[in-house]
Amino acid sequence: MTESLVDLAESLAAVEATRATAAQVLREQWAPARLRAMLDEETPGWAPDLWVRAVGLGWPDLLVAEADGGGGGTTAQLAGIAEEVGRAAASIPFVPAAVAAWCGGPSGPLRTVAFSEPGGSDDALPSARARAAGGGVVLTGTKAFVPYGSAAQSFVTSAVREDSGAPVLCTVDADADGVTVTALRALDAAPLADVAFDEVRVDAAAVLVDGPEARRILDGARARLAVGWAAELVGVAAAVHDAATEYARHRVAFGRPIGAFQAIKHRLVDLRGDIEVARALVGRAAQAIERDASDADAMVALAAFWAGERLRAVPEGAIQVFGGIGYTWEHDAHLYLRRAAVLRALLPPPEVTTEVALAALVAPR
Amino acid sequence: MDDYGVPLGESERAFRDEVRAFLDRAMVDFADRRTRSSLDGMREWQRRLHEAGLATVGWPVEFGGRAASAVEQLVFATEMARAGAPEPINRSAINQLGPTIIQWGTPEQQAYSLPRILSGEDVWCQGFSEPDAGSDLASLRTRAVVDGDDLVVNGQKIWTSKAHYANRIYILVRTDPDAPKHDGITYLLVDLHSPGIDIRPIRQIAGSAEFSEVFFSDVRVPLANVVGPMHQGWRVANSTLGYERVGQSRTHRIERRLGMVVRLAAETSVDGVPRIADPRVRTRLVEFAARVEALRFIASRATAAGVLGRAPGPEASLAKLLTSEVDQEMATFGLDLAGRAGVLVTGSPGAAKGGAVAQGYLVMRAATLGAGTSEIQRNVIGEKLLGLPRSDG
Numbered sequence: 001m002t003e004s005l006v007d008l009a010e011s012l013a014a015v016e017a018t019r020a021t022a023a024q025v026l027r028e029q030w031a032p033a034r035l036r037a038m039l040d041e042e043t044p045g046w047a048p049d050l051w052v053r054a055v056g057l058g059w060p061d062l063l064v065a066e067a068d069g070g071g072g073g074t075t076a077q078l079a080g081i082a083e084e085v086g087r088a089a090a091s092i093p094f095v096p097a098a099v100a101a102w103c104g105g106p107s108g109p110l111r112t113v114a115f116s117e118p119g120g121s122d123d124a125l126p127s128a129r130a131r132a133a134g135g136g137v138v139l140t141g142t143k144a145f146v147p148y149g150s151a152a153q154s155f156v157t158s159a160v161r162e163d164s165g166a167p168v169l170c171t172v173d174a175d176a177d178g179v180t181v182t183a184l185r186a187l188d189a190a191p192l193a194d195v196a197f198d199e200v201r202v203d204a205a206a207v208l209v210d211g212p213e214a215r216r217i218l219d220g221a222r223a224r225l226a227v228g229w230a231a232e233l234v235g236v237a238a239a240v241h242d243a244a245t246e247y248a249r250h251r252v253a254f255g256r257p258i259g260a261f262q263a264i265k266h267r268l269v270d271l272r273g274d275i276e277v278a279r280a281l282v283g284r285a286a287q288a289i290e291r292d293a294s295d296a297d298a299m300v301a302l303a304a305f306w307a308g309e310r311l312r313a314v315p316e317g318a319i320q321v322f323g324g325i326g327y328t329w330e331h332d333a334h335l336y337l338r339r340a341a342v343l344r345a346l347l348p349p350p351e352v353t354t355e356v357a358l359a360a361l362v363a364p365r
Numbered sequence: 366m367d368d369y370g371v372p373l374g375e376s377e378r379a380f381r382d383e384v385r386a387f388l389d390r391a392m393v394d395f396a397d398r399r400t401r402s403s404l405d406g407m408r409e410w411q412r413r414l415h416e417a418g419l420a421t422v423g424w425p426v427e428f429g430g431r432a433a434s435a436v437e438q439l440v441f442a443t444e445m446a447r448a449g450a451p452e453p454i455n456r457s458a459i460n461q462l463g464p465t466i467i468q469w470g471t472p473e474q475q476a477y478s479l480p481r482i483l484s485g486e487d488v489w490c491q492g493f494s495e496p497d498a499g500s501d502l503a504s505l506r507t508r509a510v511v512d513g514d515d516l517v518v519n520g521q522k523i524w525t526s527k528a529h530y531a532n533r534i535y536i537l538v539r540t541d542p543d544a545p546k547h548d549g550i551t552y553l554l555v556d557l558h559s560p561g562i563d564i565r566p567i568r569q570i571a572g573s574a575e576f577s578e579v580f581f582s583d584v585r586v587p588l589a590n591v592v593g594p595m596h597q598g599w600r601v602a603n604s605t606l607g608y609e610r611v612g613q614s615r616t617h618r619i620e621r622r623l624g625m626v627v628r629l630a631a632e633t634s635v636d637g638v639p640r641i642a643d644p645r646v647r648t649r650l651v652e653f654a655a656r657v658e659a660l661r662f663i664a665s666r667a668t669a670a671g672v673l674g675r676a677p678g679p680e681a682s683l684a685k686l687l688t689s690e691v692d693q694e695m696a697t698f699g700l701d702l703a704g705r706a707g708v709l710v711t712g713s714p715g716a717a718k719g720g721a722v723a724q725g726y727l728v729m730r731a732a733t734l735g736a737g738t739s740e741i742q743r744n745v746i747g748e749k750l751l752g753l754p755r756s757d758g
């Protein structure tokens with residue numbers, strides 16, 4: 001075997017090892033029934049105990065370079081863990097925390113990313129403003145639909161400098177003066193929030209990147225976020241698809257297992273095809289990000305587009321296969337349906353991904 | 366562009382350079398599209414590949430191949446596709462029959478047939494399907510009875526591609542009518558010029574006659590031409606069908622067709638508005654691009670798995686179904702994009718892409734029929750990959 005193939009083998013093995021560990025931890029410490037219980041609570045819910053374990057395993061710092069005290073992991077490993085989190089329907093902030101750490105270095109208490117803005121497609125420059133003050137900035141603006149926004153103790157957020165018009169990324173504590181966190185209630189009980197910054201003072205040490213480099217980091221963070229969410233959605237879809245397939249093997253109607261009816265069998269095959277396409281696109285996008293390839297944006301857009309447009313239909317189809325039992329509170333199918341719907345909303349919208357993908361498609365090669 | 370989706374080592378780069386050098390030399394006479402797709406052109410192409418030792422890079426060395434690694438095979442297929450190289454006339458025999466004979470054949474069969482496949486001296490066609498045995502292939506009825514050192518064959522094959530110019534045919538015959546239907550079948554190599562064989566071409570959807578009915582009446586075939594054990598032909602046939610799995614060539618074909626529909630969308634307009642400005646068109650194009658890109662990645666991952674000595678992932682078994690369906694859908698969408706010009710055929714003024722759009726629309730109906738219909742593929746995937754119960758019992 002050549003040198004480069006050894007590399008390839010090692011990177012594939014690394015992803016598989018990461019996934020296997022993740023799957024085991026999640027099996028030990030999480031069950032979808034916990035998500036069901038959270039849905040009955042007044043307030044949003046998540047799993048701090050599981051997160052403590054994940055932090056202990058270094059998950060949030062996966063993407064931070066080893067030299068900086070992180071795991072030195074790849075985007076493919078990020079996707080591997082995210083897929084397992086989705087498969088378990090676990091309520092932990094793995095994807096946004098890992099991306100926040102990629103921007104801002106190793107984590108302490110829970111930190112998430114606050115990039116998206118009301119009505120915004122997330123793809124443009126932020127409309128939040130940063131005014132120079134001392135060595136730092138003063139921040140004003142509103143961030144919407146922030147994942148784990150009502151649970152996080154700090155945010156990595158984006159704004160545009162009033163003086164230069166260039167983006168800036170900084171860390172803001174949730175309890176800083178001028179920060180208002182409005183908790184949202186989502187289909188899957190996730191602690192989403194809108195976060196408003198009103199003249200929030202950010203000192204120099206909390207400004208992560210500034211100047212031309214900030215745009216690159218912001219785009220890189222959004223790309224990793226999209227791949228992470230898409231991977232989590234792949235896991236959600238794969239889990240509920242497996243369950244429906246298993247059910248179709250045994251549930252009998254008209255004297256035969258329902259999986260023998262082609263309407264059921266072919267539906268399951270087609271949904272599996274959609275999942276495999278999504279998984280391949282996530283892998284391809286992760287690879288492109290890692291190599292800093294010129295087509296990385298387009299590949300991320302394809303992955304986000306396909307996962308968002310196709311995978312929510314997997315729990316929908318699974319519920320059809322389950323029949324009446326799939327419509328009950330006690331069955332897990334709706335947990336996956338809910339999680340899939342929320343993940344789809346976290347992905348960049350198809351209007352945006354279509355344009356990014358098409359730009360690459362029609363560009364002269 | 367060197368990106369094959371997998372990294373190349375030194376010997377693989379050397380191999381790539383050899384293939385490129387061959388293409389630079391050999392493609393000179395094949396600039397014309399008509400030459401590339403003509404029978405004589407395909408025959409000549411095979412001769413040149415053979416001369417250069419490139420007719421079958423994947424076969425073992427003792428049978429005239431080069432035991433190319435999976436990566437080298439990927440390099441070979443990619444370079445051929447990029448250069449727009451013609452198909453060798455015996456491609457299906459190289460990909461399917463040859464490996465079957467290597468796996469199941471006698472030393473005599475191997476020594477006689479394999480070199481003749483590579484040189485193109487023998488051109489083979491596949492006689493599996495019958496009028497009453499297509500998807501349900503095992504219900505085939507063509508009979509063969511032992512008489513001395515021969516089998517005597519009676520019956521009919523149909524949809525036999527290439528029978529009108531091939532000189533050899535491999536067929537499945539029923540040798541034990543009393544056994545359960547999968548157990549009484551034998552795999553047989555037949556000279557298509559044998560007395561008692563009658564070939565009647567059938568015109569296809571687009572007008573040309575590229576498959577045939579093949580009738581057998583008292584055709585004598587030496588018992589030495591049985592491949593694998595008597596009555597065990599079903600297993601042998603499954604090897605052949607297994608080698609029909611998705612090849613790189615299909616991936617390149619859908620990449621080319623994606624480029625074609627994107628160009629069509631950019632070049633055509635309605636009332637002055639380019640079709641590519643229509644959001645519905647944009648969405649369809651991105652859906653196609655997503656599938657094509659995923660299939661490309663799946664194919665290169667399968668190659669990488671092969672290199673690393675692992676089994677390809679489950680996604681590989683879905684690839685044929687997904688590839689043929691996206692290919693067909695893109696051809697149909699091409700017709701839509703071309704609008705009125707799309708339904709005009711070669712020779713007509715104003716025909717889109719000189720009639721290729723209309724032609725592509727017709728011939729791509731075959732994508733979901735040949736080599737296992739899409740329904741049969743879904744059954745097989747449902748049963749083998751998802752572990753669902755059989756539909757017929």
Ligand SMILES: Cc1cc2nc3c(=O)[nH]c(=O)nc-3n(C[C@H](O)[C@H](O)[C@H](O)COP(=O)(O)OP(=O)(O)OC[C@H]3O[C@@H](n4cnc5c(N)ncnc54)[C@H](O)[C@@H]3O)c2cc1C
Pocket residue numbers: 262490491492493494496498499500501523524525526527576731734735736737738739740741744
């Ligand atoms: C262009 C072309 C080239 C070909 N070349 C060759 C060749 O070289 N050699 C050769 O041997 N054959 C060849 N074939 C034949 C091909 O393999 C058969 O057409 C194919 O297997 C289908 O068989 P059939 O035509 O008898 O259709 P049928 O089996 O009668 O099928 C008709 C329809 O019923 C559906 N159907 C059948 N069974 C089921 C089921 N269990 N569940 C759900 N749906 C089902 C099918 O999917 C299809 O839609 C070729 C076909 C084409 C189109």
